Amino acid sequence: MNWSAIGAIFLALAVGLGAFGAHGLRARLDAYSLGIWEKAVFYHFIHSLGMLVVSLLPRTGTFPINGASSVCWLLAAGVLIFSGSLYTLALTGVRSMGAITPVGGVCFIAAWLLLAYYFIAQKV
Numbered sequence: 001m002n003w004s005a006i007g008a009i010f011l012a013l014a015v016g017l018g019a020f021g022a023h024g025l026r027a028r029l030d031a032y033s034l035g036i037w038e039k040a041v042f043y044h045f046i047h048s049l050g051m052l053v054v055s056l057l058p059r060t061g062t063f064p065i066n067g068a069s070s071v072c073w074l075l076a077a078g079v080l081i082f083s084g085s086l087y088t089l090a091l092t093g094v095r096s097m098g099a100i101t102p103v104g105g106v107c108f109i110a111a112w113l114l115l116a117y118y119f120i121a122q123k124v
Contacts, residue, residue: 003072007052012043040086051075062092067118074111078104
């Protein structure tokens with residue numbers, strides 16, 4: 001997988017979805033739903049940026065490529081599940097979508113803990 005490209009694409013999507021929320025949805029969503037949308041964009045952006053950074057670590061020769069790939073898979077899953085469920089909740093109001101949001105949050109936490117593990121194991 002080209003995680004650098006995927007991270008860059010995810011970042012472009014985050015910017016586009018943020019702009020769409022600010023300009024295209026402001027008149028259509030209530031304040032609560034707009035807040036959910038904004039939270040989805042924030043987590044989408046931060047973790048996509050993390051994916052881009054992690055994807056570059058093996059290029060320094062100080063981090064294993066398999067480790068970076070595992071972390072990036074978890075970050076991508078987190079973006080798709082966490083932010084995706086919040087985007088859907090904001091647009092549809094279907095509260096059951098919020099039930100899967102924590103799964104994405106667990107993916108985020110697991111990604112950062114796995115990254116820490118690799119740093120500790122490598123004594124970087």
